Amino acid sequence: MGSHEHSHEHSAAQPLATRIQHMTGLNPLKCYQCGKCSAGCPMATETTTRPHDVMRLVARDQLDRLTDADGLWLCLTCETCTSRCPNGCDPARTMDALREILAARTNGKNHNAIRAFHRSFLTQVRNHGRLFEMGLIMSYKLGGGPMFADVTTTPSVLARGKLGLAPHNVKGLEEIRRIFEACAAQEDGA
Amino acid sequence: MARIGVFVCHCGENIGRTVDCAKVAELCGQVPGVVHSVDYKYMCSDPGQQMVKAAIAEKGLTGVVVAACSPHMHEKTFRRATAGGGLNPFLCEMANVREHCSWIHEDRDAATVKAVDITKTIVEKVKRNVPLSTIRIPVTRRALVIGGGIAGIQAALDIADGGREVILVEKDPSIGGHMSQLSETFPTLDCSQCILTPRMVEVYQHPRIKLYSYSEVESVEGYIGNFKVKIRRKARSIDEDKCNGCGACTKTCPNKKIPSEFDCGLGKRTAIYVPFPQAVPNLPTIDRAKCLLFMNRAKGRPDTCKKCAEACSKEAIDFDQVDRFVTEDVGAIVVATGYQLYTIGKDQAKPNIKGYGEYGYGTIPDVIDGLQFERLASASGPTSGKIQRPSDGKEPKRIVFLQCIGSRDPQKGMDYCSKICCMYVAKHTMLYHHKVHDGQATVFYMDIRAAGKGYDEFSRRAIEEEGARYIRGRVSKMWRDGDVIKIQGFDTLAGEPIEMDADMVVLATAMRPQPGIDSLAQKLSVSYDQHGFINEAHPKLRPVETNTAGVYVAGACQAPRDIPDAVAMASATASKVLGLFANEMLEREPTVARVDESSCAGCFHCERVCAYGAVEHKEIKDRAGNVLRVIAYVNPGVCQGCGTCQATCPSKSVELAGFTDEQIWSEIQALGV
Numbered sequence: 116m117g118s119h120e121h122s123h124e125h126s127a128a129q130p131l132a133t134r135i136q137h138m139t140g141l142n143p144l145k146c147y148q149c150g151k152c153s154a155g156c157p158m159a160t161e162t163t164t165r166p167h168d169v170m171r172l173v174a175r176d177q178l179d180r181l182t183d184a185d186g187l188w189l190c191l192t193c194e195t196c197t198s199r200c201p202n203g204c205d206p207a208r209t210m211d212a213l214r215e216i217l218a219a220r221t222n223g224k225n226h227n228a229i230r231a232f233h234r235s236f237l238t239q240v241r242n243h244g245r246l247f248e249m250g251l252i253m254s255y256k257l258g259g260g261p262m263f264a265d266v267t268t269t270p271s272v273l274a275r276g277k278l279g280l281a282p283h284n285v286k287g288l289e290e291i292r293r294i295f296e297a298c299a300a301q302e303d304g305a
Numbered sequence: 306m307a308r309i310g311v312f313v314c315h316c317g318e319n320i321g322r323t324v325d326c327a328k329v330a331e332l333c334g335q336v337p338g339v340v341h342s343v344d345y346k347y348m349c350s351d352p353g354q355q356m357v358k359a360a361i362a363e364k365g366l367t368g369v370v371v372a373a374c375s376p377h378m379h380e381k382t383f384r385r386a387t388a389g390g391g392l393n394p395f396l397c398e399m400a401n402v403r404e405h406c407s408w409i410h411e412d413r414d415a416a417t418v419k420a421v422d423i424t425k426t427i428v429e430k431v432k433r434n435v436p437l438s439t440i441r442i443p444v445t446r447r448a449l450v451i452g453g454g455i456a457g458i459q460a461a462l463d464i465a466d467g468g469r470e471v472i473l474v475e476k477d478p479s480i481g482g483h484m485s486q487l488s489e490t491f492p493t494l495d496c497s498q499c500i501l502t503p504r505m506v507e508v509y510q511h512p513r514i515k516l517y518s519y520s521e522v523e524s525v526e527g528y529i530g531n532f533k534v535k536i537r538r539k540a541r542s543i544d545e546d547k548c549n550g551c552g553a554c555t556k557t558c559p560n561k562k563i564p565s566e567f568d569c570g571l572g573k574r575t576a577i578y579v580p581f582p583q584a585v586p587n588l589p590t591i592d593r594a595k596c597l598l599f600m601n602r603a604k605g606r607p608d609t610c611k612k613c614a615e616a617c618s619k620e621a622i623d624f625d626q627v628d629r630f631v632t633e634d635v636g637a638i639v640v641a642t643g644y645q646l647y648t649i650g651k652d653q654a655k656p657n658i659k660g661y662g663e664y665g666y667g668t669i670p671d672v673i674d675g676l677q678f679e680r681l682a683s684a685s686g687p688t689s690g691k692i693q694r695p696s697d698g699k700e701p702k703r704i705v706f707l708q709c710i711g712s713r714d715p716q717k718g719m720d721y722c723s724k725i726c727c728m729y730v731a732k733h734t735m736l737y738h739h740k741v742h743d744g745q746a747t748v749f750y751m752d753i754r755a756a757g758k759g760y761d762e763f764s765r766r767a768i769e770e771e772g773a774r775y776i777r778g779r780v781s782k783m784w785r786d787g788d789v790i791k792i793q794g795f796d797t798l799a800g801e802p803i804e805m806d807a808d809m810v811v812l813a814t815a816m817r818p819q820p821g822i823d824s825l826a827q828k829l830s831v832s833y834d835q836h837g838f839i840n841e842a843h844p845k846l847r848p849v850e851t852n853t854a855g856v857y858v859a860g861a862c863q864a865p866r867d868i869p870d871a872v873a874m875a876s877a878t879a880s881k882v883l884g885l886f887a888n889e890m891l892e893r894e895p896t897v898a899r900v901d902e903s904s905c906a907g908c909f910h911c912e913r914v915c916a917y918g919a920v921e922h923k924e925i926k927d928r929a930g931n932v933l934r935v936i937a938y939v940n941p942g943v944c945q946g947c948g949t950c951q952a953t954c955p956s957k958s959v960e961l962a963g964f965t966d967e968q969i970w971s972e973i974q975a976l977g978v
Contacts, residue, residue: 150779154782
């Protein structure tokens with residue numbers, strides 16, 4: 116590895132590709148950089164870190180650069196990349212695994228707003244079993260999202276009854292909670 | 306009393322690093338019957354072989370054990386050395402202390418003990434070895450070549466020029482194969498038909514080549530030097546002796562709208578047809594699935610149209626012809642059945658092969674494959690060489706080539722590189738630019754694999770001098786919008802998405818073996834890989850032999866091949882065949898099974914388990930000719946010495962020479978278990 120390359124994390128001695136393979140069961144090194152994933156990616160014009168760039172950075176063990184990049188957080192998980200991939204690399208699942216790894220990291224650019232949105236979304240699902248839009252907006256904006264963005268649209272959305280003021284919980288909230296607990300336990304174990 | 310010599314090889318460090326060879330020699334020297342035991346750095350070297358020869362004479366050895374590598378490597382070497390020392394070569398055996406010991410162990414002491422054990426077992430075996438002599442079987446010095454493409458043509462000509470008779474079988478009405486469809490060939494851009502048709506004519510005129518066109522191999526029996534091949538001569542509905550090839554019949558046929566196979570569906574042919582003007586033989590064939598008379602007959606209706614027969618002045622049309630069978634005796638078989646192109650449609654012949662839904666499963670008009678482009682570019686093609694798109698005949702100004710369609714795409718079922726596409730796409734862009742001066746060719750590729758003499762220069766020329774635009778990246782999606790084809794791709798070198806309009810798209814689709822290759826391979830008892838390509842006997846050292854002795858392979862039925870490769874392979878098979886035919890008799894290893902006629906009960910368990918069809922029925926008769934018993938007989942020409950019959954025989958009446966029950970049992974006993 117050239118001296119100009121970023122060193123990978125000291126806490127994780129294993130190469131990133133190996134870690135991903137443990138998490139997904141798929142070998143990211145199968146990627147031969149054909150670019151078919153990025154050719155179909157709807158976010159390819161929005162970011163400079165497209166699916167094939169992500170696969171390349173994984174192969175080169177560049178976790179720091181992945182941390183700085185916004186592509187992982189702009190991913191819509193539409194999984195077009197995965198369905199197009201000729202090699203069965205599953206870039207969508209790989210990016211999932213990377214988000215899991217990066218969620219624990221604090222260094223580098225944090226992309227706080229996007230991460231705050233992800234956290235807020237999951238908090239709503241955990242608390243109500245489904246999305247409670249008003250709760251999402253509140254916790255997103257208080258949790259690090261842009262405070263005043265899109266505020267002007269609120270009255271018209273309210274007027275059309277698109278934004279409920281009270282949450283509607285699903286039946287079986289207890290099961291939802293257990294799913295979250297099981298996932299958390301798995302992450303701790305991993 | 307046995308006098309065995311043991312020769313322990315260090316194989317440099319290969320064995321010596323893990324096994325204490327001197328100790329092995331010392332301990333083996335204490336085994337009863339061993340009178341000479343030494344170790345040496347390289348036993349296979351000339352001095353090493355001299356040690357074996359000298360010891361045979363000096364110590365009066367009755368058997369030789371070489372503790373070294375696998376018998377696959379140097380058994381022949383040491384058996385020759387043994388023969389050179391004056392002993393029967395089959396009194397020499399290898400004890401494999403490399404692949405079976407030193408290479409797979411790390412503990413030196415334990416490996417040394419194991420090496421001694423392995424050598425001791427072979428010492429016990431050699432004590433029971435008996436002199437054997439090679440089997441000599443007669444050779445029928447004629448060859449069968451299956452497939453009349455360029456590979457089959459080359460193999461047939463080379464064998465025939467070498468003085469031996471050749472039977473050439475081609476399933477289509479004419480020989481020539483895919484090469485006859487090509488316009489110009491890379492990297493020299495010489496006209497394909499101009500270089501091929503002289504060879505086709507040469508085949509037809511050659512006194513030692515018998516051509517069976519429109520014929521297929523029905524069954525194969527026998528073994529190297531002695532094959533019996535049954536050939537189905539499909540009913541052409543033409544009396545070949547009467548037809549003079551005038552072509553009057555094809556002009557009069559009313560059914561003129563049948564997609565031509567030769568023009569890949571871009572042109573039309575009649576129901577009675579000659580596939581292309583230079584066809585060899587120049588004989589028409591009636592396509593019974595499309596002929597009005599035969600379609601009526603299939604529905605039980607009376608014959609109506611007989612226009613071709615009426616037009617024929619030679620009365621050569623024979624509507625009642627049936628498939629005929631001929632049997633030919635040959636000594637060697639060359640398989641040269643070639644390839645077909647993968648198609649991107651939803652329906653595939655095999656469950657593991659998938660189509661390209663993202664490219665419309667082949668339903669978008671003006672998306673064609675490479676062979677179709679060859680026909681468009683060919684002066685003899687349906688457009689007389691004008692580049693016109695199939696849908697409306699317009700000249701495409703924006704043409705896009707996609708490489709690796711199916712190839713290198715494990716998700717579609719083919720993980721291999723088709724090898725020829727990089728080159729023919731470069732050629733296609735040149736042919737296009739030569740014909741459409743205001744057009745632009747764009748190529749989406751993953752890698753350019755142009756390894757061959759003049760190949761990289763050729764593909765660079767397409768880019769640097771002829772203006773082809775190469776974009777590195779696979780196309781994600783392709784759809785039709787009005788009369789343009791929308792392409793969504795990515796330029797991985799520039800790092801940006803690309804959306805592009807095209808008037809026509811050419812897909813460089815994967816090469817696959819011909820349909821039916823598996824059933825042919827089974828008839829010939831040759832193995833094939835998961836894609837259906839015939840396996841060579843050894844990827845480096847026996848590239849044109851198969852695992853069945855006497856059956857050889859040439860061209861694209863073995864792996865994707867271009868013309869120079871196919872021709873080189875074909876000439877290589879001819880050299881192998883002529884080598885086999887150099888002698889009237891063929892020598893084979895004597896390690897074959899033999900049946901004890903006095904104890905065989907004729908249960909034929911052996912026949913059922915034999916993978917090579919070597920077990921025959923033999924009648925034991927009294928002097929009056931009455932059959933007393935029917936017992937098994939192992940044909941030594943077919944037997945491969947696998948020993949399955951010996952293990953199966955309930956009455957222990959089959960023994961494999963060199964591997965008798967007694968020998969194997971003594972090996973086990975030597976281990977003290």
